[in-house]
Amino acid sequence: MSMEGRTCVITGSARGIGRGIAEHLGREGANVVINYRSSEGEAHDVVETIESAGGNAVVAQADVSDRDEVTHMREICHEAFGPADVLVNNAGITADEQFTEMTREEWDRVMDVNLGGMFNSTQEFFDDIWNAEDGRLINISSVVGKQGNFGQANYAAAKSGMFGFTRTIALELAQGGSTANCVAPGFTRTDMVEGVPDKVLDRIVAGIPLERLAEVEDIAAVVRFLASEESAYVTGEVIDVNGGMDL
Ligand code: NAD
Numbered sequence: 001m002s003m004e005g006r007t008c009v010i011t012g013s014a015r016g017i018g019r020g021i022a023e024h025l026g027r028e029g030a031n032v033v034i035n036y037r038s039s040e041g042e043a044h045d046v047v048e049t050i051e052s053a054g055g056n057a058v059v060a061q062a063d064v065s066d067r068d069e070v071t072h073m074r075e076i077c078h079e080a081f082g083p084a085d086v087l088v089n090n091a092g093i094t095a096d097e098q099f100t101e102m103t104r105e106e107w108d109r110v111m112d113v114n115l116g117g118m119f120n121s122t123q124e125f126f127d128d129i130w131n132a133e134d135g136r137l138i139n140i141s142s143v144v145g146k147q148g149n150f151g152q153a154n155y156a157a158a159k160s161g162m163f164g165f166t167r168t169i170a171l172e173l174a175q176g177g178s179t180a181n182c183v184a185p186g187f188t189r190t191d192m193v194e195g196v197p198d199k200v201l202d203r204i205v206a207g208i209p210l211e212r213l214a215e216v217e218d219i220a221a222v223v224r225f226l227a228s229e230e231s232a233y234v235t236g237e238v239i240d241v242n243g244g245m246d247l
Contacts, residue, residue, distance in 0.1 A: 002228050004029035007081040009073070011064050011121055012091030014039035016190035017140060019046055020216030021088055021223045022057070026050030028224065031081040032057040035064070035073055035091070056081070064091045064117030067124075074124045083128035086136040086227045089118040089162075094192065096151040107154045114158035115165075122169060135178035138226050139166050140219075143186045143242045159184075163238055170236035179235035181226050186242025188214040209244035 003025050013022040014036035023046065026032045032050055034057055036043035043059045050057040060076040062069035077084055093113045095106040118139060129135030144152055145159030162182055170180040187193055187204050193213070196204075205211060222241050225231055240246065 002028050002230070003224070005031070006085045006227070007031040007033070007077065007083065008086040008088065008227060009033040009035065009060075009077055009084045009121070009125060010088040010090055011035045011062075011117065012037070013088075014042040014046060016192060017185065017188055017216050017219050018088070018090040020220040021090065022046055023049055023053075024217070024220035024224050025086075025227060026055035026057055027053050029055065030086075030227075031055075033073070033077045033080070033084070034059045035062055037061070037063045037091070064089075064121055065112040067120045070117075070120040070124050073121075074128075083131060084125050085129070085132045085134070086138065087121060087125045087129060088138045088140065088223060088227070089121055090140040091117050092140065092142075092158075094152065094155050096155070098151050099153045102153060110154040110158050114155070115161050118162065118165065122165075126169075129178050130173060130176045133177040134229055134232060135173070135176075136227050136231070137166070137169055137173065137178070137180035138223055139180070139182045140223075141166075141182045141184045141238065143184055143240065143245055145184060146238075146240075146246065166238070167236045174235060177232075179226075179231065181231075181234060181236065182238040183219060183222055183226065184238050184240050184242065185219045186214050186240075186245050188216060188219060190216060207245065208242070209247055212243065214241060214243060 060073040062073040142159040
């Protein structure tokens with residue numbers, strides 16, 4: 001139970017990668033705050049799964065792009081478990097369009113959630129992470145932030161924006177002993193890739209040396225390492241979890 005007693009807030013954790021991270025950390029003894037925007041039933045399912053494995057979890061509804069709602073999420077966390085040791089900025093959306101067709105609204109929507117949500121949550125929990133002294137900020141970026149991807153100019157810009165943000169926060173946290181890192185998953189089997197046509201997925205897999213998409217657990221295991229005390233001397237890094245896509 002390497003995460004025993006550590007309080008972890010995971011944004012967008014009712015499903016997909018966030019859910020996998022929440023369940024993994026919960027299994028290892030963490031107190032977990034399950035944030036959701038609209039999937040209330042699924043969020044409660046995650047709590048149940050964690051509790052039936054002997055862990056502690058609570059739900060916190062908040063649209064991460066809304067500062068007041070994120071403030072409320074922090075209050076829920078403090079009331080249930082006290083200050084957070086770990087914040088995982090996982091909530092993210094896509095609004096794909098070839099650039100010439102992309103509307104300013106699609107651009108803004110992706111920035112508001114993917115970067116604005118990270119700003120709001122990080123600022124709300126910054127003092128908690130600092131005061132923990134071995135606190136952890138973990139931002140879920142994407143291989144797309146490194147490589148770009150046709151039709152994802154907004155998403156790629158947001159995801160590579162996370163790299164600079166993480167390195168800067170790593171510097172601002174370092175004196176207190178806490179760390180900030182990014183995880184950059186490759187294509188992972190979740191709802192986000194559900195809509196991708198099989199033909200396109202086959203082409204993607206053909207370009208992955210390990211010859212498969214990532215499973216949620218592949219990402220969760222790396223986040224578990226970064227969230228734990230074992231990663232104390234790793235900060236400002238981007239950890240690729242992409243099956244060797246950039247080899
Ligand atoms: P998903 O769509 O299954 O899950 C995203 C979660 O974020 C959902 O629970 C959703 O409700 C939540 N969310 C979205 N907007 C929110 C908001 N405003 N406030 C609170 N929650 C919100 O996607 P996923 O594949 O699990 O993606 C999780 C993260 O991993 C995202 O940041 C995504 O960009 C990143 N990522 C995914 C892949 C992939 O291939 N699936 C690859 C690289 C990176």
